[in-house]
Each structure stands twice: as structure tokens, then as C-alpha cells.
Amino acid sequence: MQARKNFNDFFKSAFTVDNVIFGFDEGKLKILLIRRNEPPFEDFWALPGYFVQPKEDLEAAAARVLREMTGMENVYLEQLHTFGSPGRHNLGRVITVAYYSLVKIADFRPRAAGLAQDITWHTVDDLEQLAFDHEEIVAVALDKLKKSIRTRPVGFELLPPAFTLTELQHLYEAIWETELEKRNFRKKILSMGLLEDLNRTQEGVAHRPAKLYRFDEAIYRKLEESGFNFEMKESKSK
Amino acid sequence: MQARKNFNDFFKSAFTVDNVIFGFDEGKLKILLIRRNEPPFEDFWALPGYFVQPKEDLEAAAARVLREMTGMENVYLEQLHTFGSPGRHNLGRVITVAYYSLVKIADFRPRAAGLAQDITWHTVDDLEQLAFDHEEIVAVALDKLKKSIRTRPVGFELLPPAFTLTELQHLYEAIWETELEKRNFRKKILSMGLLEDLNRTQEGVAHRPAKLYRFDEAIYRKLEESGFNFEMKESKSK
DNA sequence: GCAAAAGTGTTTCATCTACACCCATGT
DNA sequence: ACATGGGTGTAGATGAAACACTTTTGC
Numbered sequence: 001m002q003a004r005k006n007f008n009d010f011f012k013s014a015f016t017v018d019n020v021i022f023g024f025d026e027g028k029l030k031i032l033l034i035r036r037n038e039p040p041f042e043d044f045w046a047l048p049g050y051f052v053q054p055k056e057d058l059e060a061a062a063a064r065v066l067r068e069m070t071g072m073e074n075v076y077l078e079q080l081h082t083f084g085s086p087g088r089h090n091l092g093r094v095i096t097v098a099y100y101s102l103v104k105i106a107d108f109r110p111r112a113a114g115l116a117q118d119i120t121w122h123t124v125d126d127l128e129q130l131a132f133d134h135e136e137i138v139a140v141a142l143d144k145l146k147k148s149i150r151t152r153p154v155g156f157e158l159l160p161p162a163f164t165l166t167e168l169q170h171l172y173e174a175i176w177e178t179e180l181e182k183r184n185f186r187k188k189i190l191s192m193g194l195l196e197d198l199n200r201t202q203e204g205v206a207h208r209p210a211k212l213y214r215f216d217e218a219i220y221r222k223l224e225e226s227g228f229n230f231e232m233k234e235s236k237s238k
Numbered sequence: 239m240q241a242r243k244n245f246n247d248f249f250k251s252a253f254t255v256d257n258v259i260f261g262f263d264e265g266k267l268k269i270l271l272i273r274r275n276e277p278p279f280e281d282f283w284a285l286p287g288y289f290v291q292p293k294e295d296l297e298a299a300a301a302r303v304l305r306e307m308t309g310m311e312n313v314y315l316e317q318l319h320t321f322g323s324p325g326r327h328n329l330g331r332v333i334t335v336a337y338y339s340l341v342k343i344a345d346f347r348p349r350a351a352g353l354a355q356d357i358t359w360h361t362v363d364d365l366e367q368l369a370f371d372h373e374e375i376v377a378v379a380l381d382k383l384k385k386s387i388r389t390r391p392v393g394f395e396l397l398p399p400a401f402t403l404t405e406l407q408h409l410y411e412a413i414w415e416t417e418l419e420k421r422n423f424r425k426k427i428l429s430m431g432l433l434e435d436l437n438r439t440q441e442g443v444a445h446r447p448a449k450l451y452r453f454d455e456a457i458y459r460k461l462e463e464s465g466f467n468f469e470m471k472e473s474k475s476k
Numbered sequence: 477g478c479a480a481a482a483g484t485g486t487t488t489c490a491t492c493t494a495c496a497c498c499c500a501t502g503t
Numbered sequence: 504a505c506a507t508g509g510g511t512g513t514a515g516a517t518g519a520a521a522c523a524c525t526t527t528t529g530c
Contacts (some may be wrong), residue, residue, distance in 0.1 A: 084296040207506075208509045209508095419522090421522085445481040448483085473519075
């Protein structure tokens, strides 16, 4: 470590938060992007984010950005990774703490934050070039999401409060980019006892209507305390 | 989002890296702490860390701190979490990016960074009060380590290049704070085919000497590419 | 020959995998 | 009546859990 410096030299950085906001719709995994209307990267799509206010907690900043962009509150939000290459921003040293969020896409009402920016959902498998290092951030978020739905019951955050087993299966298939075997998937998820049968069915579908379920978080918390581990497998072997 | 501000207002933060450096010795999991010799938290034990230099990458900063404190290079180092409560540092807004590191404790040669500070290993199960929010950081690191050794072959980073199966088992037991069944543990780990039998044995022990193994990273990488998932279980049932 | 840890096999049980047909509804 | 997805059971394979005794070395 070099000799003691004037500490003030270190107080010349800025922090931002960037959110990877996942949604699920039409059988596809999506993320919410905003089109920048100012340099740098003007007209590029980017992750919603902003500077962290001087007395603001990091997670609060992420929640604020999410609220301002989508009108949503109390949604699943978790810190992902921090990106801080010296050259990642042209205004100076800007480090971004990336968060990822899982939202029910039907609840979304865009509010483009006073800036009248485009803000729309994009399917993750055909993203164009994004601003800054946001492609890398999205890649890390996708990776984390794949692992996360395997070991924690967070997939439900992307579905409406009442969902069918097939919808849930399609969600796993979309995120893992694989196909799952219907009977085994159902047996596995039902055997955990985390889904409550709502005794209601789909309406208006041109085939046998499916039963609706909800995820019972209270049961999950209890099981978790007594050592239960949520776990889904990708299988469908080779 | 509020009206556009002078962006300069945001460039008044500093960031640091802090390292949770894990080692394993005498059957116990340890972390490396430094005793502070200046305020704030003078005389408290703290995680090794320092300000990130203006043009330095985050991971490079973490590696630098590690090298300066321990003389070690090329060791396992991974980003953990970023801590940024507004009140966590008295000099101003300081956000810390925490890393965790797994090292072979025998390689350690302390170099107290010109500051002649105490730097010693502490067993993790009886830590006194630490400086700043470092207790929280250690708790998060421990949690991550527990999960990490379950699904990735990183435990070997804490052992010498040649180790016995019993040492490996004790490592898992120390981190998970549980006991494992010897025969099942051995069958499980050997069945993965990641350990190379070195055809050497312990010397100077007052009992039957154990065989020495090494972890074969090349094989692991190959298996991983073809879809293999490392996984150890805590079991020993209830 | 005794102490101390190393090393090893089998049975039981639970879970995972693969697989094909009937059911309920809308049109 | 037909098209569409919903819904179910079983046999076989695999992996996990439980459990006790023999072996090798130093002293």
C-alpha cells in the first residue's frame, strides 16, 4: 500500500444502480429497457438506472428507480453484482451496483420518468447492442436467474397470483432454454406441497380448462426453517 | 426522477474493497483480520481493505489488497456483495465492494503493509466485535461459502495441493457445522472422478497413513462443459 | 499389543426417469 | 365430432442413507 494520501482524492467517484427487470409474457422471458435520449449512447436501449442520491441506501435507490419507471412497489429485488471498470462511463469514474427484479408483467404501467422516454419489454434472446456494459450485466443476471429458480421458489414472482401448472412449466422452460417432461414436472412441484389448489379453473380457453394454483409463501417459510430445500432439476436428461 | 441536477454533485463518493479471506487450519475455518491502528474503530479487528485507486478495476483492487496483506497471488477471489448504507463510514459516503477469497493457509506470509499492523487468523465461530459493518460482511461471506462448496469444487482452494480424504471431509464439516458419514462422503466424492490418487501417503502420523489426493481441475473443466454438475449434500439426515 | 485413524460393501429406501393414453371444453 | 391442451400411473434405474468391522502404522 502506498504512503498515506489525502483521502479527499478518493471522493471523486459516483455510484449508480441499474436494474435488470425480468417479466414473463407470451411464454417468453423479457426484460424492461429504456431508450436513452441523451449522450452517451443516445438512442441505444439501456437498463433503467440512475445515480444513487447522497444519503440514499443502495437497495432504496434500486427500488426508487423501479418505482419511477414502472409504478411497481414491493416487488422482488435483489443485488446482483457490481460493475466498475475504470472506462465504463465517459463522465468519470462511475460504478454501478446492478440489481435484478422479478415482476408480474400484467401489473406494469410505464411511466417514463418525466423524460418521455420509450420504455418497453424486450425478449432476452434477441437483444440488440445495449448502452455501456449493460449487455454484460444482462448476461450475469440471466445466469443468476437460471440458478436462482433452481434452488429458490422465486419463479412465482413472474407469474400472476393464480397460475396453471403448464404456465409454470413454460416459465422454467423459457428460462432454462430446455424442455421438461410434463408428468415429472408436475409430480415434482406438487410433491413439495407449496402450491395451493384454488379450486378454480381457467376460463375462455378452447380446451379443457386447467386448474389454478397459488404459491403459498407461508408454508414455504415454515418448511425452510425446518431444513427443507427447494430444488428443481433441469433433467429431461439428454 | 427529479429534475436534472449538476452531475458533479454525484461525484463525491469513495469506494473501497474489503476482502473476506478464508483459510482452513487445525480443522477450523478461519478468516484473516487486521487490527486497525487509527480511528475510526482504532484497535478493532477489521477486514483487510482499502480505497480503490482512481483508474483501478475493482477486482484488481481486491487482488492488490490481498497481495499486499498476505503476499499471495493467483488465489481464488470472487465478488461477494456491495455494502453501501449511508452511515457506514464517518469520512463520508463510502461504499465497499466485498470480495471473498480462499487461500491455502500454509502459503501465508504476513506483510503488514508498511503499517506494522497486527494481522492474524481468527476462527470464525468466536469473532469479537469488528470495525464498521464488517460483521455483516463476514456473515454474508460465510453464507455464500456454505452454498458455494455445495455446488462447486472450491473447497480444494483451502487445502494444500496434496490432501487426504479425511482432511477434505473435515473441511466440509467445519464449514457446514455438521457431521458427515465417512463411507458415504468418500463414495460420493470419489465417484465424481475429480480426485487423482497421488500414490503417496502421509508421513509421521501415529496411525495408518492416509493416501494423498489432488484435485484435477482439467478433468473438472471438461466434465463441466459436458453438463456435469458438482454437488455435495449436507445429509447425515436429521 | 495397543491406540488411532484409514479404509471398505451391502441392503434399504427414496427419488428420478421414461413413457402413452383418456378427459374436458369450445367451436 | 374434432381439435386442443389438461391431466394421470407405473416400472425400472439410479442415487442416498444407514450401518460395523478389518487394516496399517507408530509407539
